[in-house]
Amino acid sequence: MPILQPRDEDAVRKEFQRIAGPVKLVVFSQELVAQDLCRQNEQLIKEVAALSDRISVEVLNPAVDRDRAAAYGIDQVPATVVEGARDYGVRFLGIPAGYEFSNLIDSIIAVSSGEAALTDDTKASLATLAGDVQIKVFSTPT
């Protein structure tokens, strides 16, 4: 049974008209660890990717594809990396449903162009960062 309703698909398809370049969704699944969550996450990501011919999906198993997982800094599943022309550092841990779903769609569009929707002041400050920054955002589906 599909996760996305036809109405959701129509809305996302419309948003995806703004996609400016290729996007790759790299999904990390490991059914031995979290079978149901990994399957649902894979299904959702594939349903989203099917709404634009510019989105591709690659499914990896962190226990098998260890080097890739390490390179992406992924050590838990399910996880999804949203990659554009390069890896910008956008990740989703868990199923990006509910509240995070709109952020998933927004991040796909943003990485497709590599253009951040931030003020020039913010971009200028970020350009001078003295160290690495890891931002974790905890949320719930509703």
Added chain:
Amino acid sequence: MRLAQHMAIASDRVTATAIEATEFPDLSRAYRVSAVPKIVINDRVEFEGALPEPQFLEAVLRAVGDPAREN
């Protein structure tokens, strides 16, 4: 998550990870998540709720130890 992911796109130094709190109870406990959204930057600066862009940026700068922004 929106601001965080756009900051990640703007800077190679920034990564943004959205974490589904109910699916990762151990992580949520470790970071004492009691209200969402909860934002944790470099395991050093944290806050709950959405912040406007300038204040979010301040938190990021504080987390990398910009001395002008300590305290």
